[in-house]
Amino acid sequence: MSMERKEEIKYLGQLKEWIGLNREFEIIDLFADLHPADIADLIDNLEEQEKIHLFSLLDVEKASDVIPELSDISREQILEDMSDTKLAEIIDEMDSDDAADVIAELTEEQARAVLDVIEPEESEDLKELMKYDEDSAGGIMQSELVSVLETANVRDAVNAVINISDEIENIYNVFVVNDAGVLIGTIPLQKLIIAKRNDAIIETIDKSIPSVDVDVDQEEVARMFEKYDLVALPVVDSSGHLLGRITIDDVVDVMEEETSEDLYRIAGLDEDDNIFNEPFQSIKKRLPWLYLNLLTALVSALVIGFFEDTIKMMVALAVFMPVVAGVGGNAGSQTLTLIVRGLALGEVTYENSRKALYKQTFVGIANGVAVGLVVGIIAYFWKGIPILGIVLGLAMIINIFVGTLIGTLIPLSLKWLKSDPALGSHIFVTAFTDAFGFFSFLGLAAIFIKLFT
Numbered sequence: 453m454s455m456e457r458k459e460e461i462k463y464l465g466q467l468k469e470w471i472g473l474n475r476e477f478e479i480i481d482l483f484a485d486l487h488p489a490d491i492a493d494l495i496d497n498l499e500e501q502e503k504i505h506l507f508s509l510l511d512v513e514k515a516s517d518v519i520p521e522l523s524d525i526s527r528e529q530i531l532e533d534m535s536d537t538k539l540a541e542i543i544d545e546m547d548s549d550d551a552a553d554v555i556a557e558l559t560e561e562q563a564r565a566v567l568d569v570i571e572p573e574e575s576e577d578l579k580e581l582m583k584y585d586e587d588s589a590g591g592i593m594q595s596e597l598v599s600v601l602e603t604a605n606v607r608d609a610v611n612a613v614i615n616i617s618d619e620i621e622n623i624y625n626v627f628v629v630n631d632a633g634v635l636i637g638t639i640p641l642q643k644l645i646i647a648k649r650n651d652a653i654i655e656t657i658d659k660s661i662p663s664v665d666v667d668v669d670q671e672e673v674a675r676m677f678e679k680y681d682l683v684a685l686p687v688v689d690s691s692g693h694l695l696g697r698i699t700i701d702d703v704v705d706v707m708e709e710e711t712s713e714d715l716y717r718i719a720g721l722d723e724d725d726n727i728f729n730e731p732f733q734s735i736k737k738r739l740p741w742l743y744l745n746l747l748t749a750l751v752s753a754l755v756i757g758f759f760e761d762t763i764k765m766m767v768a769l770a771v772f773m774p775v776v777a778g779v780g781g782n783a784g785s786q787t788l789t790l791i792v793r794g795l796a797l798g799e800v801t802y803e804n805s806r807k808a809l810y811k812q813t814f815v816g817i818a819n820g821v822a823v824g825l826v827v828g829i830i831a832y833f834w835k836g837i838p839i840l841g842i843v844l845g846l847a848m849i850i851n852i853f854v855g856t857l858i859g860t861l862i863p864l865s866l867k868w869l870k871s872d873p874a875l876g877s878h879i880f881v882t883a884f885t886d887a888f889g890f891f892s893f894l895g896l897a898a899i900f901i902k903l904f905t
Contacts, residue, residue: 488518491518515545531558584667592698593666593698595696599626600612613641635693636654637657639656661686663686665687672798683700745883776848780885781886783820784881784884791808820853823852828844840897844893851889854884858884
């Protein structure tokens, strides 16, 4: 067990003991020494009423740092119980991007009440941020930044950073704009510090740092951070006006969110599903996919039923049916995972999708031949039936090839239809390889039995 995990368990045990003894001052002292993320982890492990009570012990500044770190379900429970006045005070301390996210989770009535309480200028900024799609660059950007006019010098830029440092955390860059607010360039803080104070700011701009349009999808933003090794990225509108910035901590959250979303959707789960959700809420989200899975399983059952007489003639076929379907499904899942990942990372595009299809087809045929030969020989020596070995080998070749082909085509087709490539893909691949595997295996068996017996 890691040292961090041991510390977390130790603090949680201590916390529960103090809650039982109602020792609030000790709890406040404990929270004073902990990072907001660690406090959030502890609160997430408590019961609902304990969460609400302990969060109320935090001062406004600490609460504003903790609330973005909480799990969705803990934050929802705490927000439902909090007064509009207290929530407004907390939001007033938060970065604009986090504040906009929290307000977006409130009811319309509660959100309006909070926006009416906070300062008008900040309220307008938050309303502007909330106009953007939550999965776009505008949805994850913050409006707090440091900018100077292109006519300024380095000393002016340094003073701008110093003057605003109490209000903005994590200043990585200074952005240079013209009189109209159009972004001219970016200066990393490190470069600004070592520059001569009287140099014109326009001469110190780092032209290699890109900007991103406000409507670009957050996945593309994450790819830009990875590609260019960025810690902050300016966000602009279609005319180039500087609107805000995205920082690396927001992108890490995006990467975690997108990864979880893909994993959930491959399995046919909603990204809002959670192991701590109310049972009926989880049932409502999962049941439609289980019904779909049942429907596809019934299709496989119909295929098997169609060849019932063939199975009666060679009972050994029933032994190897799960082998054909299982290995074909695994081959499809392998390819599916690669293609979904490639699409998510931008490695697979419309332009190179045909090349990807050809390569995966070749892989499917080669793997099918390799596995088919082995399983055919095993079946022959095990059951002593030559026809069974030949049929099983051929069916395995066909189903692994088909599984690989389907594992490539399904996510590409979903992408072409502008849907999430991961959406239920695993269910569709498994359904197809099961049904087609049974059909090819039993169909070939019916043909060979008819020809050679």
